[in-house]
Amino acid sequence: MSSTTLGTGRIQSAPAKDMVTARALGRRRKFKDNLVRWLCIGATAVGLFFLASIMVTLLWRGLAAMDLTIFTTEFRPTRYGDDSLPKGGLIHAILGSILQVAIGTAIGTPIGLLVGTYLAEYARNSMMGNAVRFVSDILLSAPSILIGLFIYQLVVLPMGGFSGIAGALALAIIVIPVVVRTTEDMLQLIPNTLREAVIGLGAPKWKMITLVCYKAALSGIVTGILLAVARIAGETAPLLLTSFGNNITSFDLSKAMASLPIAIYQQANSGFPDLIAIAWSGALLITVGVLAINIMARVLLRSKI
């Protein structure tokens, strides 16, 4: 009996001492965990705050000058605060942007689609395929201004001046790797059993790819194209060196052509409050457009997968 008491006493006293340490240790671990948790919540709040700040600034300043004249008139010089003078707009830049983005997408998409097909269907693990994949990934993140310099040397210099087609070509080079990435990813999601079934019916490989695989991956491929459009719609740096910008509406692809990002860039840096206000409206237009395309792409992809 006495030995038991002694035993329990010993057992009780030793853990009691450890419990204090253990509790202190536990408290410290919990405190550290909580601290990191709040820091992470804070970091996320900071990230969301930036997004909110950008959107609020855009809406607040962009809506101030947003009216019908933005969509109906071309560039006008500053009014120096004299409201009797006509107010300028951005229609020349909107049309120029649409034209260059459309041509850039039309050139870049088929090439990107073929490269993505090559990587997913023909060269999955070959040396050549790995090289193409690597280079395409580099192009995806390469500084876009260098693509402007490249097209300047390749197209602008031989043609003797800035041109809309040079701008469209620069945008096309940016489109290609975006479409390659999504096309390859989407084609790789298709189960091989589907391919085997088509080949088993006696169809040639190219028909299997164009009629079955493309159809199965359609929503993903369209998503890629949408993301590419969203990406090039806001590109400024390469256009500065290729299509340069223009103050009037022009559809002549061999001449300098206006674009929304360039018009924003020039008017935002003009120093005149009325032109800066128009630049903010342009910025709002571009951001809303780009984000809307992005959300559309996301919804499209989610509804299919």
Next chain:
Amino acid sequence: MQQTLAASAAPSLPTGERRKASSFGDKLFEWLCRGAGILVLLTLGAIIVTLFIGALPAFERYGLPFIWSTEWNPVEDHREAYGGAVAIFGTIVSAILAIVFAVPIAFGIAFYLTELAPSWLKRPVGTAIELLAAVPSIIYGMWGLFVVVPFVQMNIQLTFGEALAALPLIGFIFETTNFAGTSLFTASLVLAIMILPFIAATMRDVFEQVPPVYKESAYGVGATRWEVVSGVVIPYTRISVVGGIMLGLGRALGETMAVTFVIGNANRMPASIFDASTTIASVVAMEFPESLAGSLKQSALFALGFLLFVISFVVLAASRWLLRSRLK
């Protein structure tokens, strides 16, 4: 017997033709795809070659010292001289500072999105962060110029500038006579905000690839969430995390518009992070459109472009190599 053979042979003829036709179609399509792949390879090659050709006159004129010469004098007389040191320095310093600012916050966001956020919040917050990545860089530039620049001027430089400059040893980094708000520091800040969503999204994707069993075992022996992340998730994903950071660095190095608006575009060696400076991309954007075709200045800008290409190629290639396990 012969009849049946003939009968079976007769319809096989068109099948053979069809097979020939389809094998032609196959060859054609395969070569179309391969040709497009080769075109991509050629594009990168052509970018390197054209940049180098454009840069050749400047390289021939200045040689290797172009990289460390700080002179930039576009006046076309005997004083005309070009060196890339200021732009190269500005590019590297602004990108590294941006990484220093962005990585802790990006890590916090990635940790929050993978371990802490309630599941109903994960998707909307994740989407918001991805949308931040989709905002065009010119918008960051404009927002930076009209929102971040006044903030830095009023709330950072005026409030903390003197105290920071009085610090022993490192005070000179903050000592400046430039109170315009456009500076190397502001550019880094805007760059950091721009690359934040890229790094956060990559880190989140990488964290999500840790096999749940590893994390569950750690939770099972009583580890806290922070212990799981610091003891299991980070060691497991270390290499890919560095790859994601390098990806962000690659973007920061080549960013043009967000920087051009807020860095002040001064081709002088900055003595402090609050001094105006320039980067390769912004000096090209500012000065290239107004330089004469075939001039020495244009060649010097091509030379800077070529150097930027080399720097970002190395960084991006390293990033891709580090991220290769994630890509497979």
